[in-house]
Amino acid sequence: MSDATPTLAESLKEVVHYRDLLYMLTWRDIKARYKQSMMGFFWALLMPLLIVGAGVLVRIVFLMSSGNHINFLDLASIALKSLPWAFFVSAIKFATNSLVGNVNLVTKIYFPREVLPLAAVLASLFDTAIASSLIIILLVFGKVGVTIHLLWAPVILGLIILFTAALALFLSCANLFFRDVKYLVDILLTFGIFFTPVFYEARTMGKWAPLLLLNPLGSLLEALNTTIIRHQGPSLPWLAYAASCAILGLFAAWRIFDRAEASFAESI
Amino acid sequence: MSEIALEFDRIWKKFKRGEIYDSLRDLIPAVTKGVFSNDDRELHEREFWALRDVSFQVRRGEAFAIIGANGAGKSTTLKLLSRILRPTRGRMTAHGRLSALIEVGAGFHLDLTGRENVYLNGCILGMKRQEIARKFDEIVEFAGMAEFIDTPVKRYSSGMYARLGFAVAAHVDPEILLIDEVLSVGDMQFQEKCLDRMRQVVKNGTTVIFVSHNLQAVQMLCSRTLCLKGGTVARIGPTAEVLNEYLCIPSASAGAFPTLIEDISLRGEDGPLKVNFATGEKAQLHLTIHPSEELEDCQLGLLVHRATDGLAVCDYNLPLSEVAPFTPFTSATSLLVHLSMNLLRGAYVVSVHIYHVPTARYIARAYRAVNFFVEETISWQGVAHLAPTVSRVLDDCHFAMSPVMKG
Numbered sequence: 001m002s003d004a005t006p007t008l009a010e011s012l013k014e015v016v017h018y019r020d021l022l023y024m025l026t027w028r029d030i031k032a033r034y035k036q037s038m039m040g041f042f043w044a045l046l047m048p049l050l051i052v053g054a055g056v057l058v059r060i061v062f063l064m065s066s067g068n069h070i071n072f073l074d075l076a077s078i079a080l081k082s083l084p085w086a087f088f089v090s091a092i093k094f095a096t097n098s099l100v101g102n103v104n105l106v107t108k109i110y111f112p113r114e115v116l117p118l119a120a121v122l123a124s125l126f127d128t129a130i131a132s133s134l135i136i137i138l139l140v141f142g143k144v145g146v147t148i149h150l151l152w153a154p155v156i157l158g159l160i161i162l163f164t165a166a167l168a169l170f171l172s173c174a175n176l177f178f179r180d181v182k183y184l185v186d187i188l189l190t191f192g193i194f195f196t197p198v199f200y201e202a203r204t205m206g207k208w209a210p211l212l213l214l215n216p217l218g219s220l221l222e223a224l225n226t227t228i229i230r231h232q233g234p235s236l237p238w239l240a241y242a243a244s245c246a247i248l249g250l251f252a253a254w255r256i257f258d259r260a261e262a263s264f265a266e267s268i
Numbered sequence: 269m270s271e272i273a274l275e276f277d278r279i280w281k282k283f284k285r286g287e288i289y290d291s292l293r294d295l296i297p298a299v300t301k302g303v304f305s306n307d308d309r310e311l312h313e314r315e316f317w318a319l320r321d322v323s324f325q326v327r328r329g330e331a332f333a334i335i336g337a338n339g340a341g342k343s344t345t346l347k348l349l350s351r352i353l354r355p356t357r358g359r360m361t362a363h364g365r366l367s368a369l370i371e372v373g374a375g376f377h378l379d380l381t382g383r384e385n386v387y388l389n390g391c392i393l394g395m396k397r398q399e400i401a402r403k404f405d406e407i408v409e410f411a412g413m414a415e416f417i418d419t420p421v422k423r424y425s426s427g428m429y430a431r432l433g434f435a436v437a438a439h440v441d442p443e444i445l446l447i448d449e450v451l452s453v454g455d456m457q458f459q460e461k462c463l464d465r466m467r468q469v470v471k472n473g474t475t476v477i478f479v480s481h482n483l484q485a486v487q488m489l490c491s492r493t494l495c496l497k498g499g500t501v502a503r504i505g506p507t508a509e510v511l512n513e514y515l516c517i518p519s520a521s522a523g524a525f526p527t528l529i530e531d532i533s534l535r536g537e538d539g540p541l542k543v544n545f546a547t548g549e550k551a552q553l554h555l556t557i558h559p560s561e562e563l564e565d566c567q568l569g570l571l572v573h574r575a576t577d578g579l580a581v582c583d584y585n586l587p588l589s590e591v592a593p594f595t596p597f598t599s600a601t602s603l604l605v606h607l608s609m610n611l612l613r614g615a616y617v618v619s620v621h622i623y624h625v626p627t628a629r630y631i632a633r634a635y636r637a638v639n640f641f642v643e644e645t646i647s648w649q650g651v652a653h654l655a656p657t658v659s660r661v662l663d664d665c666h667f668a669m670s671p672v673m674k675g
Contacts, residue, residue, distance in 0.1 A: 024391040108374035262354040
């Protein structure tokens with residue numbers, strides 16, 4: 001062990017070595033979040049379902065005002081895209097605060113710090129997974145249907161998680177040095193829903209659509225919608241673009257995190 | 269595996285006083301200033317060296333102590349060793365699984381129960397869940413709080429909190445263990461339990477680095493000691509020697525008296541210099557007086573304090589007239605004081621003075637002149653050894669029972 005910045009492989013190995021800690025911190029985040037609350041895990045369902053509900057409501061209003069029929073598939077599509085968005089929002093929010101919120105651990109005990117933002121992401125994933133089970137039931141009963149394109153879904157969901165983890169690592173460490181980041185993130189997450197094709201589809205923007213897809217999360221949500229609801233293969237160039245953003249982004253964020261880690265304890 | 273468990277190679281560590289930039293608004297002017305002014309001073313404004321050129325090695329299986337006054341750099345050293353901080357210059361190398369105990373219960377989550385926190389804290393300290401499950405009962409028993417284990421820790425008293433924290437930490441079983449001042453938790457009995465556990469850890473061959481103000485514990489646990497002073501190495505060597513020097517702060521007032529007391533030393537009964545004594549052992553205090561005037565009607569004052577907490581153990585005034593009733597002290601005279609070390613385990617410091625009875629003033633004083641340690645395994649706590657024996661009163665015969673030697 002030397003005191004130089006570890007290589008990516010070393011750092012990854014160390015996180016794997018501390019996987020039990022990752023598990024315990026995730027579990028702590030889930031458990032502690034709803035301790036001493038009457039409704040407990042119900043809150044985990046409420047937040048994503050509220051976003052789904054809001055999206056569906058907006059959609060219905062749009063369709064009614066333009067005189068169109070209310071189409072179940074439209075609503076299913078909104079519900080489907082809202083959940084990953086809800087996951088993204090909660091994961092980023094918790095992760096941004098994950099280092100600063102654990103001053104005691106950062107200044108007192110050694111362990112790979114990556115574990116903190118990653119646990120925040122996993123805890124949010126767990127919350128969303130509960131809500132997702134409801135959506136899956138909805139999709140099954142709505143007879144959305146199963147095609148070969150459904151096989152893309154796990155890949156796309158995986159990429160969403162990787163992209164979220166990349167941002168989580170970067171933002172948690174940025175927030176440690178500059179508390180402005182927290183406010184910036186709050187603002188961006190609040191208004192981000194308007195700039196991401198969650199409640200609408202990118203193609204409705206016509207020639208401006210690519211602009212929306214430049215946001216990797218936008219192209220990933222679109223791909224999810226295309227494969228599950230519209231039974232088509234995803235747009236491969238955009239998927240490739242989003243995949244490289246997620247994977248390269250994760251590498252870069254991890255590297256930045258490792259470099260900055262040296263001064264965490266004295267800068268927090 | 270190499271013989272060296274930990275190595276500190278010419279380590280320097282810089283810190284900054286006061287606030288650092290933690291919002292973007294402050295950063296921009298600072299960065300532009302940095303770009304436009306060609307500033308290559310070693311220390312910038314408000315920066316200071318917390319450690320300067322500190323090197324030491326700790327061998328495998330060794331118990332090593334780090335002592336020093338507040339601000340000497342002990343905690344910084346420990347944080348560097350545990351990789352919480354990284355050195356500004358120099359290299360730190362560690363061979364083996366390392367676990368640091370810098371604050372007990374640092375990872376506790378207040379809303380979780382004791383049981384949940386044992387698992388959480390154990391993982392934070394680097395244990396596996398399986399490992400914790402295996403040791404769980406042992407940990408709870410060590411903390412002595414089986415009945416509260418399913419209560420959220422926010423309802424715990426601070427003593428319970430610390431006890432549970434230490435219990436988890438004491439069961440980590442690393443190859444290298446770093447401990448910072450954690451033995452000061454709980455009541456005396458629990459402290460003894462902690463010390464006992466530490467001794468066991470050392471005996472099992474774990475490399476232990478121990479940072480403490482508790483010199484008694486240092487002396488008991490560690491074979492070698494590093495004394496830091498103002499961020500540099502003041503002394504490094506066998507514990508007894510380093511403690512001896514650390515405790516013997518030369519008295520500032522010594523020069524205020526014309527009469528000098530010199531060559532103060534503590535010896536065993538057979539003559540050689542000695543630092544460690546067993547309870548009840550005979551000792552000799554040697555000293556030489558250089559009188560500036562004739563010493564008449566003087567007393568030799570002998571004070572013994574416990575070094576770790578300043579408790580006055582005894583204060584004797586021995587009339588010098590009895591030593592040489594007919595020859596007045598006019599030239600350098602060597603004296604010998606016979607002592608019986610009826611003391612219990614601890615670090616003690618001896619001060620001597622000469623008191624002139626008719627004028628009620630001190631003629632000479634050597635404050636904290638020499639110190640010594642007592643090692644024993646008879647009693648858990650206390651100062652004096654009263655050599656108790658228990659016997660049962662039967663009609664005519666007595667069955668004597670001596671105290672049993674522990675550990």
